[in-house]
Amino acid sequence: xxxxxxxxxxxxxxxxxxxxxxxxxxxxxxxxxxxxxxxxxxxxxxxxxxxxxxxxxxxxxxxxxxxxxxxxxxxxxxxxxxxxxxxxxxxxxxxxxxxxxxxxxxxxxxxxxxxxxxxxxxxxxxxxxxxxxxxxxxxxxxxxxxxxxxxxxxxxxxxxxxxxxxxxxxxxxxxxxxxxxxxxxxxxxxxxxxxxxxxxxxxxxxxxxxxxxxxxxxxxxxxxxxxxxxxxxxxxxxxxxxxxxxxxxxxxxxxxxxxxxxxxxxxxxxxxxxxxxxxxxxxxxxxxxxxxxxxxxxxxxxxxxxxxxxxxxxxxxxxxxxxxxxxxxxxxxxxxxxxxxxxxxxxxxxxxxxxxxxxxxxxxxxxxxxxxxxxxxxxxxxxxxxxxxxxxxxxxxxxxxxxxxxxxxxxxxxxxxxxxxxxxxxxxxxxxxxxxxxxxxxxxxxxxxxxxxxxxxxxxxx
Numbered sequence: 001x002x003x004x005x006x007x008x009x010x011x012x013x014x015x016x017x018x019x020x021x022x023x024x025x026x027x028x029x030x031x032x033x034x035x036x037x038x039x040x041x042x043x044x045x046x047x048x049x050x051x052x053x054x055x056x057x058x059x060x061x062x063x064x065x066x067x068x069x070x071x072x073x074x075x076x077x078x079x080x081x082x083x084x085x086x087x088x089x090x091x092x093x094x095x096x097x098x099x100x101x102x103x104x105x106x107x108x109x110x111x112x113x114x115x116x117x118x119x120x121x122x123x124x125x126x127x128x129x130x131x132x133x134x135x136x137x138x139x140x141x142x143x144x145x146x147x148x149x150x151x152x153x154x155x156x157x158x159x160x161x162x163x164x165x166x167x168x169x170x171x172x173x174x175x176x177x178x179x180x181x182x183x184x185x186x187x188x189x190x191x192x193x194x195x196x197x198x199x200x201x202x203x204x205x206x207x208x209x210x211x212x213x214x215x216x217x218x219x220x221x222x223x224x225x226x227x228x229x230x231x232x233x234x235x236x237x238x239x240x241x242x243x244x245x246x247x248x249x250x251x252x253x254x255x256x257x258x259x260x261x262x263x264x265x266x267x268x269x270x271x272x273x274x275x276x277x278x279x280x281x282x283x284x285x286x287x288x289x290x291x292x293x294x295x296x297x298x299x300x301x302x303x304x305x306x307x308x309x310x311x312x313x314x315x316x317x318x319x320x321x322x323x324x325x326x327x328x329x330x331x332x333x334x335x336x337x338x339x340x341x342x343x344x345x346x347x348x349x350x351x352x353x354x355x356x357x358x359x360x361x362x363x364x365x366x367x368x369x370x371x372x373x374x375x376x377x378x379x380x381x382x383x384x385x386x387x388x389x390x391x392x393x394x395x396x397x398x399x400x401x402x403x404x405x406x407x408x409x410x411x412x413x414x415x416x417x418x419x420x421x422x423x424x425x426x427x428x429x430x431x432x433x434x435x436x437x438x439x440x441x442x443x444x445x446x447x448x449x450x451x452x453x454x455x456x457x458x459x460x461x462x
Contacts, residue, residue: 011330017030018439025029043340050204054088055088055091056085056086056087056088056091057090058085062091062100064103065103065105065106065153066081066090066102068106068109068110069081069102069105069106069109069123071325072119072120072123072124073108073120073123073124073127074124077124077127077128080127080128080131081127082345083131084101084127084130084131085147089101089130089131089194090102092099092194092195094193094194094195094196095193095195095196095198095199096196096199096213096214096324097199099195099199100195101130101194101195101198103143103195104126104195104198104199104201104202105123105126105127105131105198107202108123108126108198108201108202108205109121109123111202111206112206112207113206113207114205114206114207114209114257114259115204115207115266116257116260116264117257117260117261117274118264120174120256121264121274122201122205122274123273124372125273125274125275125276126197126198126201126275128193129190129197129269129273129275130190130197130198130369132410133187133190133191133402134187134402134408134409134411135189135409136170136183136185136186136190136276136404137183137270137271137272137276137404137405137407138179138180138272138276138280138400138404139177139270139271139272139405139407140175140176140183140259140271140272140297141259141262141263141266141267141268141271141272142172142268143172143262147262147266148169148172151258151295152165152168152169153166154167154258154295155295158247162224171296172296175296175297177297177405178297178299178309178310179280179297179306179309179404180309180382180383180384180404180405181265181283181287181309181310181314181315181366181383182279182280182281182283182284182287182310182318183280183317183404183405184383184384184385184402184404185283185315185318185319185322185323185366186276186280186283187385187402187404188319188322188323188364188385189279189322189323191364191385191387191402192323192363192364193323199211200250200279200282201275201278201279202252204250204252204278204279204282205260205274205275205278209251209252209256209278210249210250210251211249211282212248212249212250213247213248213250213321213322213324214241214245214246214247214248214324215245215246215248215321215324216244216245216322216324217243217244217245217246218244218326218447219320219321219324219325219326219327220317220320220321224243224244227246228240228246230317231246233289233302234286234287234290234304234317235247235250235290236250236286236290236321237249244272248321250282250285250286250321251282251285252278252281252282252285252294253281253284253285253290253292253293253294255281255293255294255295256277256278256281256282256285256291257278258276258294258295259281259294259295260274260277260278260281261274263276263277270311270407276435277294277389281294283318283322284310285301286298286317286318286321286322287314287315287317287318288301288304288310288314289301289302289303301314312329312331312368312425313329315329315366315368315383315427316328316329316427319366319427326429326430326431327427327428327429327430328427328428328429328430328432328434329425329426329428330346330354330425330426330427330429330433331345331424331425332344332345332346332351332423332424332425332426332429333345333370333423333424333425335378336426338377339377339378340372340375340376340377340378341370341372341376341377341378342376348420348421351420351423351426352354352397352416352420354428354432354433355367355386355389355399355426355428356389356397357432358428358429358432359386359387359388359434361387361429363428363429364385364386365382365385365386365388365426365427365428366383366385366386366426366427367382367384367385367423367424367425367427368381368382368383368423368424368425368426369381369382369384369419369422369423369424370422371422376410381424382403382405384401384402384403384404385401385402386399386400386401387400387401387402387411388400388411390413396415396416396417397415397416398413398414398415398416399413399414399415399416399419399424400412400413401413401414401419416422
């Protein structure tokens with residue numbers, strides 16, 4: 001878990017949701033088509049499954065589980081269940097405990113769920129997400145009128161002050177989601193590790209609303225003490241397992257269940273499912289030092305000056321933990337203190353080749369890209385996932401991407417000429433990022449910049 005060459009980059013670059021749509025429709029016409037570049041591309045699980053043995057035949061015990069899961073699904077989702085079996089997805093066992101997707105779906109419908117969540121709906125949402133992870137969205141649902149009084153009671157401690165209640169209710173108007181990082185990591189888990197994703201869903205929707213995750217400490221830092229420092233800094237409950245591993249207890253914030261129950265009963269088209277709510281809330285809680293509020297999509301924490309979204313350091317941490325992998329956040333753009341892009345840390349071909357190499361190794365690449373004004377000042381930032389690439393007849397690379405904020409339930413395609421110049425950072429396997437680059441431990445950068453910020457805010461006494 002490191003960052004590359006970010007000494008000149010604003011450490012508080014915010015990976016927040018796009019308020020304006022980041023992609024202009026007329027900018028993505030590829031050389032092979034006259035249609036816009038946001039083309040419909042159906043999901044492919046070939047790369048995700050390349051290193052996993054595919055099994056499509058049920059054992060007698062699995063056949064019983066299959067039948068029981070099928071009984072709670074409607075006709076459409078019964079078909080999806082059969083499709084998942086035939087494709088090998090249903091019997092994938094890439095979960096930490098070696099459970100399969102089917103095992104976890106069965107546990108969802110047979111073991112208790114937390115009060116207010118319907119087991120059949122959770123199983124349905126989980127299955128649909130695994131079959132097509134591009135349906136994952138960061139879009140918050142509204143607070144329906146029948147529910148609003150209870151929510152305001154919670155937020156005001158049952159206050160009868162009409163002005164206080166009106167102010168709280170007003171906070172829900174025109175909300176936009178700052179969960180693009182969390183939604184991208186959720187997508188990555190569902191796409192690359194469907195059994196582990198389903199294990200997370202089962203735990204987070206159980207009465208305990210938690211999941212245990214064992215990680216190798218070297219995924220966070222080469223030095224064990226520094227890795228433990230990171231866990232303490234992020235205030236994650238954990239138990240050391242020897243000197244090389246730790247088992248973390250991951251939970252959503254206490255308000256997540258309110259949002260999840262609302263989505264269980266009042267979910268509208270293009271809104272998050274209850275599964276999305278619990279997964280994204282858990283990841284936001286993990287990345288914000290346990291300070292997240294699911295109701296208002298606000299966060300605290302010592303590493304960011306902002307009250308929404310996640311910064312690059314936090315994004316790398318949650319990605320490293322969720323997938324127990326050594327992720328390096330490579331920052332490509334130089335940004336000054338006025339949030340103006342003033343240069344590049346890597347040339348166009350280096351960025352392109354690093355992303356393509358990661359894809360060839362079977363990794364998705366979560367990137368943060370920016371939109372600037374004519375003077376180069378950042379107006380907006382957003383996080384998306386590159387899942388593949390193809391070449392046009394003219395040799396141009398087209399990146400296949402997933403955007404959790406575009407209201408499109410399938411992958412989209414962006415031309416390299418448009419996307420690469422806008423990439424601020426990318427999460428790459430360390431073995432790719434460390435080639436000919438000067439690596440600096442991310443925790444050291446975070447502490448250095450945090451201490452600098454504290455001095456600026458409170459003076460040298462800090």
